[in-house]
Each structure stands twice: as C-alpha cells, then as structure tokens.
Amino acid sequence: MRPSALMASLYPPAVRERWGAEISSQVSESGIRSWPDALLGAGRLWLHPSDWPETTDGQTRQVLAVALFAVIAAAALLVRAANQPVALTASLRHPATSLWLAPILLGAGLAAPAPPLRWRALRGLATVAARTLSGPAVAVAVMIMTARAGVLPHPVGHARIGLIAGYWAVLSFTALRLCTLITRYARTARLPTTRRLRSAAMLIGAGLSLAAGQCLVPLIWTVPGAGSPALALAYSLLAAVTITAAHDLRQP
Amino acid sequence: MHSADAQMLVLTVLADGPRHGYAINTAIEELTGRKLGPGSLYGALSRLEARKLARPADTAGEAAGRHRTMQITDAGRAVLRAELEQMARVSQAGLRALGTTPA
Numbered sequence: 001m002r003p004s005a006l007m008a009s010l011y012p013p014a015v016r017e018r019w020g021a022e023i024s025s026q027v028s029e030s031g032i033r034s035w036p037d038a039l040l041g042a043g044r045l046w047l048h049p050s051d052w053p054e055t056t057d058g059q060t061r062q063v064l065a066v067a068l069f070a071v072i073a074a075a076a077l078l079v080r081a082a083n084q085p086v087a088l089t090a091s092l093r094h095p096a097t098s099l100w101l102a103p104i105l106l107g108a109g110l111a112a113p114a115p116p117l118r119w120r121a122l123r124g125l126a127t128v129a130a131r132t133l134s135g136p137a138v139a140v141a142v143m144i145m146t147a148r149a150g151v152l153p154h155p156v157g158h159a160r161i162g163l164i165a166g167y168w169a170v171l172s173f174t175a176l177r178l179c180t181l182i183t184r185y186a187r188t189a190r191l192p193t194t195r196r197l198r199s200a201a202m203l204i205g206a207g208l209s210l211a212a213g214q215c216l217v218p219l220i221w222t223v224p225g226a227g228s229p230a231l232a233l234a235y236s237l238l239a240a241v242t243i244t245a246a247h248d249l250r251q252p
Numbered sequence: 253m254h255s256a257d258a259q260m261l262v263l264t265v266l267a268d269g270p271r272h273g274y275a276i277n278t279a280i281e282e283l284t285g286r287k288l289g290p291g292s293l294y295g296a297l298s299r300l301e302a303r304k305l306a307r308p309a310d311t312a313g314e315a316a317g318r319h320r321t322m323q324i325t326d327a328g329r330a331v332l333r334a335e336l337e338q339m340a341r342v343s344q345a346g347l348r349a350l351g352t353t354p355a
Contacts, residue, residue, distance in 0.1 A: 022274070023294050041295040
C-alpha cells in the first residue's frame with residue numbers, strides 16, 4: 001500500500017468515503033511534509049466522533065461500537081504481551097487485581113448492538129458468526145494441537161522466533177475477526193443509542209485507567225516484577241483516547 | 253492550524269460559490285498565502301458537513317464523480333457572518349488602540 005493511500009485509510013469511514021481519494025492524492029502531491037498534518041487530522045477526527053458526517057443513519061454509532069470493541073481487543077492483547085504482571089490479572093481467582101475488567105465488561109455490554117429477537121434473524125446471526133470465526137477457530141486449534149504434540153519441546157533460534165510470531169499472528173487474527181463480527185452484526189442488529197455508547201466509552205475508559213493505575217502502584221511500592229511502566233503508559237493512552245471520544249459525544 | 257480557523261477559511265471561500273477540495277485549497281492559498289494541509293482541510297470539511305454548515309452541491313457529470321463539490325448552507329452563512337462581524341469588531345478595537353484609523 002502506498003503511504004498516501006495508507007494515510008487516507010487512517011480516517012474514519014465516513015470521511016474516507018467522501019474524501020479518501022482526494023486526501024490520498026493531496027498527500028501524494030505534497031509529499032512527506034504533509035504527513036504530520038494528515039496524521040494529526042485523522043487522529044483529531046477519531047477523537048471527535050461528533051465531527052463525522054453520516055452517509056447512512058446510525059453510521060457513527062456503528063463505527064463507534066466497533067471501535068470500542070477494537071479498544072477492548074487491544075487491551076487484551078496488551079496484557080498478554082506484557083506477560084501478565086502480578087498486579088494485573090484477568091481471573092476470578094484474583095478478584096482484587098482483576099477489578100479493572102468489571103467496568104470494561106460492563107462497557108462492552110452497553111456498546112454491544114442489541115440482538116434481534118426473531119428466530120430468522122438469530123439464525124442469520126449464527127451463520128455470520130460461524131463464517132467469521134471459523135478461520136480463527138481453526139488457527140487456534142492448530143496452535144493448541146502443535147503445542148500439545150510436543151514436536152518442538154525446547155525451540156531455539158529461528159524455530160522459537162517462528163513459533164512466537166505464529167502465536168501472535170493467531171491472537172491478532174482472532175482479535176481482528178472478532179471486530180469484523182461486530183461490524184457485520186451491527187449492520188442488522190439494533191444499535192446502541194449515542195447516550196449508551198457514551199456511557200460505554202466512559203466505563204471502558206475508567207477500566208483502562210484502573211488497569212494503568214494497577215500497573216503503576218507496585219512500581220511505586222518497588223515490588224519487582226509486579227508492575228509494568230510500558231503497559232501503564234499503553235493503557236493510559238487507550239484510556240485517554242476513549243474518555244476524550246466519550247466526552248465529545250456529550251456535545252449536542 | 254487550529255481547526256476553528258480552518259473551518260472559517262473554508263466557509264469564507266465557499267461563501268463565494270461551490271468548490272471541491274482542490275479548488276477550496278487554491279482559493280485559501282490566494283487569500284492567505286499558504287495552503288491547508290490535507291488533515292486540516294478535510295477535517296474542516298467533515299466538521300462543517302456534520303454541523304450542517306456546508307453540504308454537497310448538486311452537481312452532475314464527470315467532475316461530480318471525481319471530486320466532491322461542496323457549498324455553504326444558510327446556517328453556514330449565518331455562522332460565518334456572525335464570526336466575521338465579531339472579528340471586525342475586534343479588529344477595529346485593536347486598530348483604534350494602536351492609533352491606526354481602520355480602513
């Protein structure tokens with residue numbers, strides 16, 4: 001993909017549909033000096049959903065619902081990447097250190113499009129889910145079978161790098177397909193209201209802030225291996241983005 | 253550039269007639285001496301359309317397919333007039349304070 005097309009692809013869908021070709025063309029003409037403005041412009045628009053024009057009714061809400069699930073997927077991948085510090089868990093056996101998940105799950109529940117209560121629609125939804133998630137299901141099954149087969153009990157060098165890369169490719173692919181499922185599901189389901197999405201974004205932002213705090217507290221108390229400054233920074237950024245977008249939805 | 257400034261510039265140019273992105277930027281360059289970056293220009297157009305201060309012009313033919321021509325709405329004209337009148341008041345007060353007679 002050319003850099004100019006990549007820049008245009010970073011804009012929210014409604015903007016891309018209208019001016020994607022023109023943005024790409026202007027970035028291509030102006031060269032590298034236009035990149036900072038193009039990137040800042042895309043970032044500013046993502047932080048202000050009330051600035052998106054709508055091609056179809058509910059388009060902004062649809063994109064926001066998917067974006068919130070993408071944030072949750074990113075948060076899940078991040079906690080895995082940091083090798084789960086002791087202060088941040090995702091398990092019922094450690095309720096105190098898993099507290100950050102509560103507002104995030106509540107937010108996910110609010111952001112989820114309401115399931116249609118008709119047999120035909122539910123059957124259609126199940127078909128879409130099976131089609132969308134069959135790829136990740138196969139990938140996860142292959143990964144588990146490979147691990148259990150014990151073909152490479154102590155991989156080293158290129159084999160180790162390949163296995164780690166494969167593991168992350170499967171996790172990222174699964175996260176991406178889950179977001180695709182929400183996108184496809186949102187086309188037919190009843191979308192949450194703007195008010196509900198705002199509450200969802202605030203809750204998810206609060207959960208991410210809590211996670212960032214949980215990563216930092218052990219560092220302040222100098223507990224080795226319990227916290228993670230990089231993870232705290234990543235969660236803080238995600239929280240700031242989510243809360244800013246939620247705040248923007250308060251605009252009339 | 254501040255997003256509100258970019259929106260005012262785009263509205264000012266559109267008040268003169270419907271234009272597409274490139275033409276808007278060329279007119280802004282004639283007016284201010286420099287073009288807006290793509291993020292500032294299309295961000296401003298998005299905000300203006302979302303707030304119903306600008307809308308796509310009813311154009312037909314080849315040009316309409318390639319570029320999206322935009323035009324100012326009545327609400328856009330009202331907002332632009334109010335902003336320009338306020339800026340004119342500030343400008344006159346500033347020039348008076350400097351001892352310069354406003355043109």
